[in-house]
Amino acid sequence: MPTTVPDLGTWRKAARAWLEEHAEPRPAGSPAERPWGEGSDSVAVFHNLSFDDEAAILRANQAWQQAKDDAGYAAIAWPPEWGGAGLPAEYARAFAEEEAAFVVPPGAELFSVTVRLVAPTVATFGTGEQITRFLRPLRRAEVLACQLFSEPGAGSDLANLSCRAARDGDEWIVNGQKVWTSGGPHAAYGELIARTDRDVPKHRGLTAFLVPLDAPGVEVRPIRQMTGGASFSEVFFADVRIPDDLRLGPVGDGWRVALTTLGFERSHSGSSRRRPGGSFEQLAAAARHFGRAADPAVRQGLAGLYIGATLLRLNAERVAAAARAGHAPGPEGSIGKLFWTEHMARLTAVATDVLGPRLAADTGEWGAYAWSEHVLGAPGYRIAGGSDEIQRNIIAERVLGLPAEPRVDKDVPFRDLPR
Ligand SMILES: Cc1cc2nc3c(=O)[nH]c(=O)nc-3n(C[C@H](O)[C@H](O)[C@H](O)COP(=O)(O)OP(=O)(O)OC[C@H]3O[C@@H](n4cnc5c(N)ncnc54)[C@H](O)[C@@H]3O)c2cc1C
Numbered sequence: 313m314p315t316t317v318p319d320l321g322t323w324r325k326a327a328r329a330w331l332e333e334h335a336e337p338r339p340a341g342s343p344a345e346r347p348w349g350e351g352s353d354s355v356a357v358f359h360n361l362s363f364d365d366e367a368a369i370l371r372a373n374q375a376w377q378q379a380k381d382d383a384g385y386a387a388i389a390w391p392p393e394w395g396g397a398g399l400p401a402e403y404a405r406a407f408a409e410e411e412a413a414f415v416v417p418p419g420a421e422l423f424s425v426t427v428r429l430v431a432p433t434v435a436t437f438g439t440g441e442q443i444t445r446f447l448r449p450l451r452r453a454e455v456l457a458c459q460l461f462s463e464p465g466a467g468s469d470l471a472n473l474s475c476r477a478a479r480d481g482d483e484w485i486v487n488g489q490k491v492w493t494s495g496g497p498h499a500a501y502g503e504l505i506a507r508t509d510r511d512v513p514k515h516r517g518l519t520a521f522l523v524p525l526d527a528p529g530v531e532v533r534p535i536r537q538m539t540g541g542a543s544f545s546e547v548f549f550a551d552v553r554i555p556d557d558l559r560l561g562p563v564g565d566g567w568r569v570a571l572t573t574l575g576f577e578r579s580h581s582g583s584s585r586r587r588p589g590g591s592f593e594q595l596a597a598a599a600r601h602f603g604r605a606a607d608p609a610v611r612q613g614l615a616g617l618y619i620g621a622t623l624l625r626l627n628a629e630r631v632a633a634a635a636r637a638g639h640a641p642g643p644e645g646s647i648g649k650l651f652w653t654e655h656m657a658r659l660t661a662v663a664t665d666v667l668g669p670r671l672a673a674d675t676g677e678w679g680a681y682a683w684s685e686h687v688l689g690a691p692g693y694r695i696a697g698g699s700d701e702i703q704r705n706i707i708a709e710r711v712l713g714l715p716a717e718p719r720v721d722k723d724v725p726f727r728d729l730p731r
Contacts, residue, residue: 317399317400318399320402320403320406323399323403323406324406324407324410327385327406327407327410328410330383330385331410331411331413331414334379334383335411335414335415335416336414336415337413337414337415338412338413338414338415339351348597348601348678348679349678349679353678353679353682354682354685355589355590355594355682355683355685355686356539356588356589356682356685356686356689357539357588357589357656357685357686357689357690357692357693358421358537358539358541358543358588358685358689358692359418359420359541359543360539360540360541360685361541361543363497363542366420366495366498366543367498369417369418369420370420370422370423370456370495370498372417373417373419373420373423373453374423374452374453374454374456375417376416376417377423377427377452377453378452378453378454381395381451381452384397385397385407386427386451386452387451388403388404388407389401389403389404390432390435390451394432394435394447394451395447395448395451401632402632405632419588420495421494421495421543422456422458422494422495422498422499423453423456425457425458425459425494425495426450426453426455426456426457426458426499427450427451427453428576428577429459429503429573429576429577430450430457430458430459430501430503430573431447431450431451431457432576433503433560433569433572433573433576434446434447434450434522434560435447436572437520437560437561437569437572438560439557441557442522442557442558442560446501446522455500455501456495456498456499456500456501457499457500457501457502457503457522458493458494458495458496458499458501458502458503458525459493459494459502459503459573460490460493460502460503460504460505460523460547461473461490461503461505461570461573462490462491462492462493463475463488463489463490463491464489464491465731467492467699468698468699468701468702470505470570471514471515471518471567472514472729473505473506473507473518474488474507474731475487475488475489475490475504475505475506475507475549476488476506476507476508477504477506477507477508477519477521477554478508479508479556480553482555482556483553483554483555483556484506484508484521484553484554484555484556484559485551485552485553486504486506486521486523486529486549486551486552486553486554487549487550487551487552488506488548488549489546489547489548489549490502490504490546490547490549491535491544491546491547492535492544493532493544493545493546493547494543494544495543496525496532496534496544496545496546496547497532497534497545499525500524500525500526501522501523501524501525502522502523502525502547503520503521503522503560503569503573504520504521504522504523505518505519505520505566505567505569505570506518506519506520506521506566507519507726508563508564508566509564509726510725510726510727511725511726511727512564512725512726513721513722513723513724513725513726514721514726514729515567515722516564516567517564517726518564518565518566518567518570519559519561519562519563519564519565519566520559520560520561520565520566520569520570521554521558521559521560522558522560523549523552523554523558524554524558525547527552527553527554528552528553529549529550529551529552529553530547530548530549530552531547531548531550532545532546532547533545533546533547533548537692538688539685539688539689574697574698577697577698578645578646578649578697578698588689589656589659589686589689589690589693590659590663590683590686591621592614592617592618592620592621592659594679595614595617595659595662595663595666596614597679598663598666598667598679598680598683599614599666601679602666602667602670602680604665604666607665609665610662610665610666613658613661613662613665614662616658616662617655617658617659617662620651620654620655620658621655623651624648624651624652624655627644627647627648627651628648630644631644631645631648642710643706643707643710643711646698646703646706646707646710647703647707647711649697649698649703650700650703650704650707652693653690653693653694653700654700656686656690656693656694657690657691657694659686659690660686660687660690663683663686663687664687667680667683670683671683671684671687672684705717
C-alpha cells in the first residue's frame, strides 16, 4: 500500500483524462437504448471465431493491457512488490467504471486466465527467480498462459487427476492428458497440476508447474464446440521434460496452488461487472420489436429477468463493499456465479419464448438469430469455473453450515483408489 493514497475523486479525474487520450468514447447509451437495428446485435456468450480472428482479439487485449500497465492502471489494487499500484480495491472499481465508457477490446478467455489467474498465482508461489522472469510478462499479457487442470477423469473432483510428473535429476518428465483448456493454441505456457506421488492421498500427491507449450512432446488439439467456435482444446503430454526451476511451489503442494488459482477465478466470476451474453434491456427491446411485449407469459418472464439483473448488481455491490472493508473474497463469489448462470438460463428461456422459430434459422433479420449464440453458449458457464452443483455444495457447507459431503477417499493413497 503506498504511504499516501491519492484522493479518489482527483485520481478518477486523471484516469478519465488518460482514457480520453488513449481510447475512443463508447457511443452513448447501452445497446438496447440505441434505435432498433443499429450497431452490433451480438449477444454471444463465447466468441465464435477463426484462429486468426481470436489471435487478433488477443493482440488487441495485450496492447491495451500494456498501455494500461505503462500508465499504472493495469494492476491498480495489486501490491507494489507485484508491480501493482498498491491502491485500495475501490480505485480499481472506479477505473473499471470509467473504462466502461470507452471502446476497449472485447473479453478473451485466455487473456483473463493469464492476467487474473496465472499471474497472481505466480506472484503468490513463485521463487524470486520465477517472479523476475514471469510476473511482469504475465501481468502485461506479453506472455499468455492457460490453465491445465481438468482431465477426462478429473473436473469437479480435480484432486483425482492422473497426469503424471516423474522426477529425473533436475527435470520432470510429464505424461498424460488435459482437456477443456481455454485458449490452448494461443498460449505460450500453461499452469499445470500433475501427480508426483501416488502413495499418498489424492490431494497430497500433486505438484504445480509452468510448462512451455512449445516443449517437445506437447500436442494441443482444438475441440469444436456446438456454437461453432473452437476456443477449447485437449493437451497431450508424451515424455515432456520440464526443468525443476519451472516447478511452482513445493513438491506435493500442488493442491494449494490449484486452490489459490481457483479462488482467484471464483472471486472474479462471482463479482465481475463485464458479463457476456445479452441483457434484460436487449431482450425487452426484442419483445417490443417482434410484437411479443403484451403477452402475459413474456411479461412475467421479463419481470423475473429484471429482478434477477437487479439482484446480480446488488450482489456485486455487496462483494465490492466486503472488499472495501478489507475482507478476503468469501463464498459470495459462489453465490454471484450461481445466480448469474441461473439468470442466463432464464434469459435463454425468455429469448426462446420471444423469438420462437426465429432462433432456428438465420434469415438475416437483425436482433433475431443472433440470440442462438446466447442459447448455445450459456450452458457452458454452468460448468466452467466450478459447476452449479459444486457452487451449491460450497454455499451449503460454508454459508449455511450444512454437513460436508462424505469424503471416503480422504485418507486412502491415490494408487489404491478404485478407477
Ligand atoms: C467454458 C469452459 C471453460 C473451461 N476452461 C477450462 C480451462 O481453461 N482449464 C481447465 O483446466 N478446465 C477448464 N474447463 C473445465 C471445467 O473446469 C470442468 O468442466 C468443470 O470443473 C467440471 O468438470 P467435468 O467437466 O469433468 O464434469 P464432472 O466433474 O464430471 O461433473 C459432471 C456432472 O456431475 C456433477 N457433479 C460432480 N461432482 C458433484 C458433487 N460432488 N456433487 C454434486 N454434483 C456433482 C457436476 O455438477 C456435473 O453436472 C472449462 C469448462 C468450460 C465449460
